[in-house]
Amino acid sequence: MANKILEKRVLRSDLFYFRIEAPELAKKAKAGQFVVVRADDNGERIPLSLANIDPDRGTISLLVQTIGVTSTKLSTLSVGDEIKDIAGPMGHKTPIEKYGRVILVGGGFGAAPLYPIGRAMKEAGNTVISITGARSADLLVYEKELGEFSDKVLISTDDGSKGHKGLVTEVLKNEIEANGADLVIAVGPAIMMKFASLTTKPYNVKTLVSLNPIMVDGTGMCGACRVSVGGKTMFGCTDGPDFDGHLVDWDLLMSRQRTYLVEEKEAMEAYTCSCAPHS
Amino acid sequence: MAETKIREYTKEEIKEIRKSRTPIPEQEPIVRGKNFEEVALGYTEEQALREANRCMACKKRDCVAGCPVEVPIPEFIQLVREGDFTGAAKKIKEKNSLPAICGRVCPQESQCESLCTLGKKMEPVAIGRLERFVADYERAHGGGGEVAKPKPTGFKVAVVGSGPAGLTVASDLAKIGHEVTIFEALHKAGGVLVYGIPEFRLPKAIVQSEVDGIASLGVKFELDSVVGKLYTVDELLERGFDAVFIGSGAGLPMFMNIPGENLNGVYSANEFLTRTNLMKAYLFPEYDTPIKKGKHVAVVGGGNVAMDSARTALRLGADKVYLVYRRSMEELPARKEEVHHAVEEGIDFKLLTNPVEIIGEDGWVKGIKCVQMELGEPDESGRRRPVVVKGSDFVIDVDTVVMSIGTGSNPIIPESTPGLELTKRGYIVADETGATSKPGVFAGGDIVTGSATVILAAGAGRRAADTIHEYLMSKVKN
Ligand SMILES: Cc1cc2nc3c(=O)[nH]c(=O)nc-3n(C[C@H](O)[C@H](O)[C@H](O)COP(=O)(O)OP(=O)(O)OC[C@H]3O[C@@H](n4cnc5c(N)ncnc54)[C@H](O)[C@@H]3O)c2cc1C
Ligand SMILES: Cc1cc2nc3c(=O)[nH]c(=O)nc-3n(C[C@H](O)[C@H](O)[C@H](O)COP(=O)(O)OP(=O)(O)OC[C@H]3O[C@@H](n4cnc5c(N)ncnc54)[C@H](O)[C@@H]3O)c2cc1C
Ligand code: SF4
Ligand code: FES
Numbered sequence: 001m002a003n004k005i006l007e008k009r010v011l012r013s014d015l016f017y018f019r020i021e022a023p024e025l026a027k028k029a030k031a032g033q034f035v036v037v038r039a040d041d042n043g044e045r046i047p048l049s050l051a052n053i054d055p056d057r058g059t060i061s062l063l064v065q066t067i068g069v070t071s072t073k074l075s076t077l078s079v080g081d082e083i084k085d086i087a088g089p090m091g092h093k094t095p096i097e098k099y100g101r102v103i104l105v106g107g108g109f110g111a112a113p114l115y116p117i118g119r120a121m122k123e124a125g126n127t128v129i130s131i132t133g134a135r136s137a138d139l140l141v142y143e144k145e146l147g148e149f150s151d152k153v154l155i156s157t158d159d160g161s162k163g164h165k166g167l168v169t170e171v172l173k174n175e176i177e178a179n180g181a182d183l184v185i186a187v188g189p190a191i192m193m194k195f196a197s198l199t200t201k202p203y204n205v206k207t208l209v210s211l212n213p214i215m216v217d218g219t220g221m222c223g224a225c226r227v228s229v230g231g232k233t234m235f236g237c238t239d240g241p242d243f244d245g246h247l248v249d250w251d252l253l254m255s256r257q258r259t260y261l262v263e264e265k266e267a268m269e270a271y272t273c274s275c276a277p278h279s
Numbered sequence: 280m281a282e283t284k285i286r287e288y289t290k291e292e293i294k295e296i297r298k299s300r301t302p303i304p305e306q307e308p309i310v311r312g313k314n315f316e317e318v319a320l321g322y323t324e325e326q327a328l329r330e331a332n333r334c335m336a337c338k339k340r341d342c343v344a345g346c347p348v349e350v351p352i353p354e355f356i357q358l359v360r361e362g363d364f365t366g367a368a369k370k371i372k373e374k375n376s377l378p379a380i381c382g383r384v385c386p387q388e389s390q391c392e393s394l395c396t397l398g399k400k401m402e403p404v405a406i407g408r409l410e411r412f413v414a415d416y417e418r419a420h421g422g423g424g425e426v427a428k429p430k431p432t433g434f435k436v437a438v439v440g441s442g443p444a445g446l447t448v449a450s451d452l453a454k455i456g457h458e459v460t461i462f463e464a465l466h467k468a469g470g471v472l473v474y475g476i477p478e479f480r481l482p483k484a485i486v487q488s489e490v491d492g493i494a495s496l497g498v499k500f501e502l503d504s505v506v507g508k509l510y511t512v513d514e515l516l517e518r519g520f521d522a523v524f525i526g527s528g529a530g531l532p533m534f535m536n537i538p539g540e541n542l543n544g545v546y547s548a549n550e551f552l553t554r555t556n557l558m559k560a561y562l563f564p565e566y567d568t569p570i571k572k573g574k575h576v577a578v579v580g581g582g583n584v585a586m587d588s589a590r591t592a593l594r595l596g597a598d599k600v601y602l603v604y605r606r607s608m609e610e611l612p613a614r615k616e617e618v619h620h621a622v623e624e625g626i627d628f629k630l631l632t633n634p635v636e637i638i639g640e641d642g643w644v645k646g647i648k649c650v651q652m653e654l655g656e657p658d659e660s661g662r663r664r665p666v667v668v669k670g671s672d673f674v675i676d677v678d679t680v681v682m683s684i685g686t687g688s689n690p691i692i693p694e695s696t697p698g699l700e701l702t703k704r705g706y707i708v709a710d711e712t713g714a715t716s717k718p719g720v721f722a723g724g725d726i727v728t729g730s731a732t733v734i735l736a737a738g739a740g741r742r743a744a745d746t747i748h749e750y751l752m753s754k755v756k757n
Pocket of ligand 2: 463504723
């Protein structure tokens with residue numbers, strides 16, 4: 001097992017890009033799938049979307065947003081280091097076909113799966129519009145990358161320092177009103193995906209979301225990733241990660257994501273303490 | 280060859296010791312309920328000699344008939360009596376390559392020990408404890424010794440899954456000189472033995488030592504490799520493997536489909552045990568994976584998995600653990616010894632009780648609503664069917680619920696392997712020899728039988744190894 005880091009970029013103080021040697025994975029993985037990663041021997045298993053898949057170079061890419069212990073541990077790794085475990089590709093690939101006008105909506109690490117999905121959508125002959133946002137212009141990431149394949153990249157910032165002043169969902173609404181859409185794909189924090197789905201509902205535009213419940217194995221063995229879609233309980237890892245955004249029980253997803261808030265805080269405190277220089 | 284000073288028992292003494300089995304030293308219930316160390320401490324040499332002397336070395340060998348892999352029981356016990364503990368371990372390994380594990384987890388009371396002749400009048404010989412003793416002795420005294428490296432046959436076999444079925448196939452085939460690679464989805468080898476069965480019943484160091492032993496035979500372990508995702512079975516065959524064995528287990532957790540099952544604090548037993556055992560959440564935050572340490576926990580089910588979950592909840596610090604089971608004590612499918620341990624540790628058995636709803640507040644479990652059952656007419660399995668007592672519903676206040684009502688077949692391999700015949704419930708169809716409907720593909724263990732036992736999986740692995748060997752040799756001739 002290699003999983004050697006070949007390239008690392010700091011996109012923002014809390015967002016890291018890694019390109020990793022993983023030839024078998026790169027051969028097999030498809031846009032929309034994810035991997036389960038462990039940073040070290042005591043590590044937790046966390047799911048991360050494939051941010052790029054390059055079978056020719058035998059590499060995969062990951063975008064890691066530092067939130068808690070595992071993502072922080074990963075962020076400290078450098079070029080030449082090896083990631084302890086990477087298992088996958090998990091989940092189903094995003095269905096790529098010619099839909100017509102496809103709008104991608106994502107922010108932060110949500111850009112990770114959107115990049116390979118968007119490229120594949122473009123190659124399949126779709127018109128691709130990307131919408132991304134942040135609190136302010138200096139926190140925007142992946143605008144250039146999304147531009148590589150998008151016919152148009154639309155931006156929103158909370159403070160208006162770039163693009164539309166406001167939320168991505170407002171940009172989404174305007175774009176659908178102005179030009180229509182055949183498919184919307186939203187990836188990012190649950191709250192963003194929820195409101196993107198609510199935005200597209202009145203226009204009856206099919207909306208795919210990539211759900212991010214808490215996972216353990218990622219292979220259908222534990223059921224930690226239970227989500228409710230159209231009133232049916234499904235496993236996020238093996239039935240997803242893509243689901244119809246109009247059918248997802250968002251409140252359940254957000255509630256279950258909060259299961260370990262207390263423990264996560266405790267773990268982060270223990271981790272920061274153990275890393276602090278001894279005086 | 281005696282490895283210890285053996286004690287000769289006189290006729291009178293033997294008559295005396297036959298009356299009851301030699302007790303096994305155990306941690307006190309009050310102590311062990313708070314730690315994850317092994318409950319049973321194992322026989323000392325004297326205790327093992329005493330117990331071995333209870334065996335009557337019957338010609339009929341009824342005990343052997345009760346063993347799914349026909350371990351030569353009286354023969355190995357005779358070697359124990361002679362003080363040749365390593366020889367005894369070797370004798371068992373002729374039929375069972377995982378004695379340290381089976382001695383701890385086999386349901387002996389319904390297998391070998393249930394048929395023991397001595398058991399008809401008195402307590403049966405403690406065959407499982409003796410098996411465990413000799414295996415532990417062998418491991419502590421330098422293991423099985425160097426195995427002569429066989430001549431390579433040039434054949435390559437892929438084994439999917441590293442549970443008892445996969446480990447047995449791999450070790451048997453490697454010993455004949457085939458090149459074996461095990462593909463395991465998780466980051467650690469061992470299957471249920473590492474992710475399911477808790478440390479206090481089966482120390483992980485023992486499983487690791489079995490895995491290390493198999494690796495030393497030259498078997499390669501490809502961890503983090505989900506077959507069906509990273510490679511399909513067909514791709515393994517295309518990549519130069521001459522045969523594929525599927526031992527992927529029955530790891531899909533089932534739920535009851537009652538209201539409230541997705542509340543925070545409801546776990547499948549698989550998740551609860553995986554977090555604790557494989558991910559070591561009981562050592563959080565030294566290990567990164569968290570688990571909710573419930574104060575009042577209800578475990579639903581009555582098998583080994585349910586007992587393990589209940590006793591794990593206790594060790595995580597619960598004040599009160601209920602075991603909710605819809606039939607009565609007699610029907611509990613768990614090993615007797617574990618039920619006994621659970622009772623000793625203070626698990627509260629709510630029998631003839633069935634959950635109908637999990638009650639929540641702000642997204643978290645607050646209670647479990649149950650109905651009382653009574654036993655009615657016998658069903659197809661011959662067990663009396665539990666029926667609901669009208670108007671008997673009541674609520675148990677709990678903050679955690681663990682669903683332990685069984686597992687099914689994981690769809691990843693079936694979905695990605697065309698030409699593989701499946702049962703209605705999604706298990707792989709394989710005959711006694713392990714052959715499936717797909718040429719070159721063999722299967723055994725829980726993925727064929729549905730959730731069963733370690734020894735049945737290991738036995739299926741052994742038979743499949745024979746079949747695979749024959750299959751490979753027939754390729755030479757053609
Ligand atoms: C299919 C999928 C794809 C994802 N893709 C990416 C990605 O490309 N980049 C990225 O930065 N993040 C991604 N995530 C989210 C990422 O898995 C979590 O941010 C990560 O687990 C946090 O771990 P931590 O130890 O750093 O933080 P913690 O302190 O442990 O947790 C912070 C929060 O992250 C979530 N979380 C915690 N543990 C898990 C877990 N085991 N599984 C899922 N969520 C968890 C919880 O909501 C939690 O409150 C994805 C999640 C899923 C399910
Ligand atoms: C909590 C618990 C307690 C138990 N207690 C007892 C007991 O006391 N006594 C007893 O006899 N039996 C007990 N059992 C049952 C026993 O453990 C099983 O019957 C036995 O482990 C089955 O062995 P197996 O090799 O078929 O599969 P498993 O042990 O399930 O191993 C299957 C392996 O395959 C891997 N896998 C699955 N899919 C893939 C894939 N697509 N690619 C690669 N790898 C894959 C899995 O990760 C796993 O490691 C218990 C089971 C549980 C869950
Ligand atoms: S049946 Fe009991 S007494 Fe007879 S040989 Fe077997 S273990 Fe010994
Ligand atoms: S993460 Fe375990 S079943 Fe989905």
